[in-house]
Amino acid sequence: MTEIENLAIRPGERISEESVAQRFGVSRAPVREALRLLAQDELVVIEPRRGARVLEYTPAEASEMFEMRAVLYGLGAELFTRRASAAEIDEYEAIAVRVGALTSDPRLSPETFATATQAASAYLMSHCGNRRLMAAMQKMTRRSFRLYAAMAHRTVERRSQTLAAGRRLQVAIKTRKPREAGEIARGIVEDNHREVMRFLTEAQRHTA
Numbered sequence: 001m002t003e004i005e006n007l008a009i010r011p012g013e014r015i016s017e018e019s020v021a022q023r024f025g026v027s028r029a030p031v032r033e034a035l036r037l038l039a040q041d042e043l044v045v046i047e048p049r050r051g052a053r054v055l056e057y058t059p060a061e062a063s064e065m066f067e068m069r070a071v072l073y074g075l076g077a078e079l080f081t082r083r084a085s086a087a088e089i090d091e092y093e094a095i096a097v098r099v100g101a102l103t104s105d106p107r108l109s110p111e112t113f114a115t116a117t118q119a120a121s122a123y124l125m126s127h128c129g130n131r132r133l134m135a136a137m138q139k140m141t142r143r144s145f146r147l148y149a150a151m152a153h154r155t156v157e158r159r160s161q162t163l164a165a166g167r168r169l170q171v172a173i174k175t176r177k178p179r180e181a182g183e184i185a186r187g188i189v190e191d192n193h194r195e196v197m198r199f200l201t202e203a204q205r206h207t208a
Contacts, residue, residue: 077185
């Protein structure tokens, strides 16, 4: 469901079977089946007598997701550096340049910036030559990851830090240094991890 991936339906928000059925002009049975499949993919949670809601991670679960993503993205960057053609590397750089153009605009929403950075990451992963790795990253990204990517890039300063690391990653890829590319890619995710945990900790403190 693209509304979940694009945060049109937020984590924790309930999904009305009746509303979805009316929207698509179908009975509630296929909607119920679709929600069951989304639950299997860990995009929604179905609760007895309460219906479905979009999966919402606890801070500990979000932290675990970042730990996994750092490893997967690092490996993807390493494989891409080894295996990508010159044309694919040029295309990746073109996407990264478009991300850089967004970095200094204070009017840009964190969600828009996160979408742009994920386009660059998705291209890298889809051309790393490992379909299982690509599928694992895609599955993780679908699970509300864009929300946390937006948290990590709430300020122009944080976006600039990510851009600087991204440029180092481009150089490592362009000069065919797989190990260095993998380390930089892992570092980018780890930096985002720390920023998100800091934000969630402060939010908990304010609501306590």
